[in-house]
Amino acid sequence: LMRPLQGCRERGVVVGTVTLCLAAGWALQTPGVVSLVVPQPNINATVAQNILLSVEYSCRGVATIEWKHVSSWGTTKIVEWKSGNYVNISTVYKDRVTTFENGSIQLLNVGMRDAGYYFITVTEEYGTNTYGTIIVNVYEIIYEDLHFVAVLFAFLAAVSAILVCFMWLCNKSLHLFRKKTTHKLTASTTEEIELETIEC
Numbered sequence: 258l259m260r261p262l263q264g265c266r267e268r269g270v271v272v273g274t275v276t277l278c279l280a281a282g283w284a285l286q287t288p289g290v291v292s293l294v295v296p297q298p299n300i301n302a303t304v305a306q307n308i309l310l311s312v313e314y315s316c317r318g319v320a321t322i323e324w325k326h327v328s329s330w331g332t333t334k335i336v337e338w339k340s341g342n343y344v345n346i347s348t349v350y351k352d353r354v355t356t357f358e359n360g361s362i363q364l365l366n367v368g369m370r371d372a373g374y375y376f377i378t379v380t381e382e383y384g385t386n387t388y389g390t391i392i393v394n395v396y397e398i399i400y401e402d403l404h405f406v407a408v409l410f411a412f413l414a415a416v417s418a419i420l421v422c423f424m425w426l427c428n429k430s431l432h433l434f435r436k437k438t439t440h441k442l443t444a445s446t447t448e449e450i451e452l453e454t455i456e457c
Contacts, residue, residue: 291316291381295389307365314360318382322360328373
């Protein structure tokens with residue numbers, strides 16, 4: 258009775274070992290998890306500026322990268338491409354997007370409508386995927402402030418010109434006053450000398 262039972266145990270150990278080896282081999286052949294790094298998750302830009310939505314992904318297999326823009330105007334698919342393969346850019350962004358091998362994209366000539374959330378999805382060929390988000394704030398160049406500075410500068414220049422003219426007039430009139438005073442003093446001194454001469 259003992260021998261058949263021992264044979265079953267040996268078979269179970271062999272089957273278990275084979276199963277374990279197969280599972281380890283399958284795990285080693287399965288591509289790794291996709292990783293994604295977003296170094297700058299918040300970007301501030303002004304109108305007409307070019308911005309880089311920078312990311313860095315890694316995976317063992319071939320990856321598909323997709324970028325979407327979500328704002329108050331809705332959701333727009335920007336671009337989708339497979340590493341080392343096709344690039345499919347949306348018609349809205351046709352001449353405004355440049356793609357990079359690491360998954361990053363560059364947006365050219367941004368406008369107010371480009372503000373919002375940018376979502377990247379990196380999907381490996383076996384279905385593993387990961388996500389990242391970048392928030393973009395776009396600000397207008399406020400020309401009213403520049404106009405105010407220009408007007409203030411012109412006003413200060415005009416005031417300083419008036420002050421310079423006023424100082425020049427004051428200097429001139431002071432010079433004339435001194436000249437007249439000196440002339441009067443000379444005349445009165447001459448009169449005194451004449452009077453002294455007459456008295457003598």
